[in-house]
Amino acid sequence: MPTTSTDSAWRKVPRPQVRRFAELALDEVPDLAQSILRQIRREYPGLPLTLDESGEPLALVGIRRALEQFVGSMADGFGLPREPPYVFQEFGRDQVLSGRSLNSLQAIYRLGVKLAWRRLAELGDKVGIPAPAMYEVAESGFEYLDGMVAETMRGYAEAVALQANERMRLQRQLLDQLLTEWPRADRSGMLAERAARIGWALPHRVAVAVLLRPAREAVAPAVGQDVLLDMEREQPRMVVPEPDAAGRPELLRRATAGWSGALGPSVPLVQAPKSLRWAAAAVQLIERGLLPGGAVVQCTDYTEALVLLPAEELLGDLDRRRLAPLLTCGPAQARHLAETLLAWLETRGGTMEIAARLGVHPQTVRYRLRQIRELWGDEVADPDRRFELELVLRARRLRGELASPPE
Template identity: 60%
Template sequence: MPAPPAWQKVPPDQVRRFADLAMEQVPDIARDILRAMRQEFPNLQLTTDALGEPKALLAIRLALENFVGQLTTDIEQPRELPEVFREFGRNQALAGRRLDSLQAIYRLNVRLAWRSLAEIGQKVEIPPPAMYELAESAFEYLDELVSHSLHGYAEVAAGQAGERIRRRRLLVDLLLTEHRADPPATLAAVAERAAAVDWPLPDEVAVAVLLRPDRQLLTPALGDEVLLDLDGEPPRLVLPDPEAPGRVERLHRAMGGWSGAIGPSVPVTQAATSLHWATAAARMIQEGLLPHGGLLSCSEHAEALVLLPAGKLIDDLARRRLDRLTEVGPEQARRLAETLLARLETQGGAPEVAARLGVHPQTVRNRLRQIKELWGDDLDDPDRRFELELILRTRRLRGELTDPNA
């Protein structure tokens, strides 16, 4: 830090008197600053050296000596000074102090230091313009020291953030592991790991599986209550207390462009069950069997999740139960299948079926007569009716039959 221009106009012997007097008072100034720091910040944790002296006292003294020394000669900053201030920043981060608290400590230091230097300037009659410039230099010097401490603070903060992310990921892994025995022990293990990351243990959770987007998206701003693991394959999140008012709605708003599926609400020790359904739904979204976009709710697509994966079994059953439709053409077969499904769902007569399909009742009567001829007594057998409804609902989910609700 070269001397400010106005100082270059101050007679050298006057600058020397200022510097000598300041250097002489540096130990007292440093102790006064440390005392004020402890009074202003009673919970301040200070490390000590081998002799038991606070390292902060050494840092303050070094900083003052370096600042004053540069007024009389172009000296290099003491090699240990940056590391001393980096260590101070690290220690404050480890003690859990906020960044604004660290900056407040420095503001107090420079204010007290400047008060002492201003008194010395008056004693040796340093001109006011030179003292004003010296004040500006003092604050620039402070910024340089703060940058060293911020670097140390950031090192620790980054490490703590990484450790926190690691612990939260371990919690997610434990939650999503299938636990088959000893529920009390499982709950205790989950509770212990949740406490390690300050995650309040909920009664129920819902697990979502996310689909990686084709383009880069911002990380969803979900807050600490939602456990998010974007490094997993696939990415997953755990939503606590999903039945709480507005909880799922807030999750949807926070997802941005991310899509995927969220499983049903389950007790916290059964999160693997919710993960199972969310995984199945996400896979079906990728296969085009379920709609893509946003966060799909498994509970709203339970029919598809149950029936579509059983496609081969349903097809085998269909070959035996719908074989009679081969007696009519493809288009008539489709119309009869839709009419039969509407009849099974409504359990009504021609007017109710016609209303559901949006066709004339007489048309429905004709179709129902033909259906009766094809299936006969099977329509009176509850097991056969159930099988027919399963087959026809599956075909509607596949898009092979028209959905009257669409």
Template identity: 65%
Template sequence: MTRLAWSEVPRSQMDRFADVALAESSDLAHEILRAIRQEFPELRLVEGESGEPKALVGIRRAIEGFVHHLASGAADPRVPSEVFQEFGRGEGLNGRSLDSLQAVYRLGVRLAWRRFAEIGQQVDIAAPAMYELAESGFKYLDGLVEQSVRGYAEAAARQEGERLRLQRRLIDRLLSGPHADPAQALGERAARIGWELPATVAVGLLIRPAREAVAPALGRGILLDMESEQPRMVIPDPDAAGRVDHVRHATAGWSGAIGPTVPLASAVASLRWAETAVALTEEGLLPHGEVQHCTDRMEELLLLPSRDLIDAAAARCLTPLNDVAPAQARRLAETLLAWIETSGGAPEVAGRLGVHPQTARYRLRQIRELWGDALDDPDRRFELLLVLRSQRLRDALPAGGTHPGSR
């Protein structure tokens, strides 16, 4: 700022002001610190290498720096940055807010200004110049706060980085395998990040929508590891009221899967199901753009990963369709599956397929001719159900052989 009135103060008066203020800087610093300790008794003071409280050293340096720069005619007094950054770091590391630190600074500046005003009167500095001095003091306060904010942010980032590191280690330990006594194996690690061990968890696995995607805002209660190629999350008490909705909103725009709810000791089992679902999503067998709940995709998770085994079974139990024309083979397979699923007759099958009951009845007769008494065996029907459902999920119901078959 431009200080017109202050710049017109005679050099001799500036020097007398500076001499008196600097001579009293130590006493003024002690007075300010006493007032701060009285006003803020919870403030913890740390001693420096000299044995003096660092706060006292900082106050004295702030007073001296301010006075030196005023006497030199500098427009913007320079803040002793390192000292006040350290104060900000201390507030952050001790869990206090910046508001409390700013209140301390305001008290200090108010007391310093009161004494400077008295010195100004002693050396006959005109009121307009002292008003400008007050403005400089408030600007100086802004600089102190700015430096402390930097230190505070640095401490907060460091603490958050350490918390995330400990959180990843807890997740690693939790998912390293079944734990006979999770409270003993995980309790200390969980306590270090303030995470209360839940009775049950569900483990989620995410697919990044973009390489630099911002982490989902899941909140502190849900463990999240964004360092993994596929981010992992551990959801405590997943069946608690509102938990499902919270996770769904927080992960909007992400793809992935959440495993079933399991006891804490069996978290790795939930992870395995989530891994299976994510693998199917990446193959295009489950939809992208949402985080699937494995319990909502039981059919796909049970049948699709077993498709090699099921295809081998299909080669045996669907042999009656080998000599049927492709289009007819598919219609018969769809009809057979509808018949097994409904456990009904032609009307129920027709309703399931959206065809005329007579058409369904005709196809059922063909199916009986092809499979014969095998359809009366519950085990064979169950095998056919698994095979046909698996193929329907993959849109791979049999196309039959190359020979003409029934209509």
């Protein structure tokens, strides 16, 4: 209702008549509030009653205060905006704590306004308030209802946010417990207690992912509630329950679209730190450009790289000792000989097979194999030496120093 309108029917009602109407309405408030609450409880028998500090139902307090404030605004000619009492925010918060939606509460508010209007209409008729003026009272009542709903939604939103923050705090505690190495072998009891506080069913197996943010403001992956996600870290972590379940890999792929990172191997729940270690090692290789980025890779798809590349110091020393004969060759010749030696070690095939693998003439392969025997001598006949040679040569290929064989 535009309260500043000059043709307002309510403003044309004589002030003594308005004051008399307001006095009668205020006198009615206590009984009217009780009547409204009784009717609400009849129509909504499952409605719980929260008591305030004095033991009075909070709903009754809210109804009474809302009526008093609305009647007060009538006496002022609806000239000043009146916000509904703060208690309606409490109603919104209670809805969250009890796990209910706002739909039923809004229906209850409408019922309360309807009942209040009936009584006010009777009083208006008793005092002789013209019908057009009372219509304006009704319009103001429904505007006031909008304010009550807005206050309730504010309290509801605040409670939802607090609840979400609390869940995230408890979830981070669970993640820390789950991903920390502990000296005790059995941590299932502690994990079960923390998981129960956020309603997380303990899985038999998990896989842990470490993520790389595509941008600082990137939206978190749209994973389900059963996936634990910690976005507070520079490199977010994710614990995926039952990663081998049907459809899980495809769901994760869609949820993490646009993100880079690595998902560690599937392990029993209490061994989650092991999965984390492999995921973190894979992310380091992604950052170095040694594993592909642009998606969340599966560690089990890159076992060779994860076994060989992180052991740089050990393999570096072995590389220097086992591949020392190549130092007598030029760079191009050394690379060709290394690729030929690796092809022979991996296939133990004949000249034709190695030539096809390398894409060179068989005569070239024969020439290179003669050079290899001259450079390494009996070492290529020793199984342990051959194994070490294959390790260091595969590591070179993984680093991009040798050509990969065709698919």
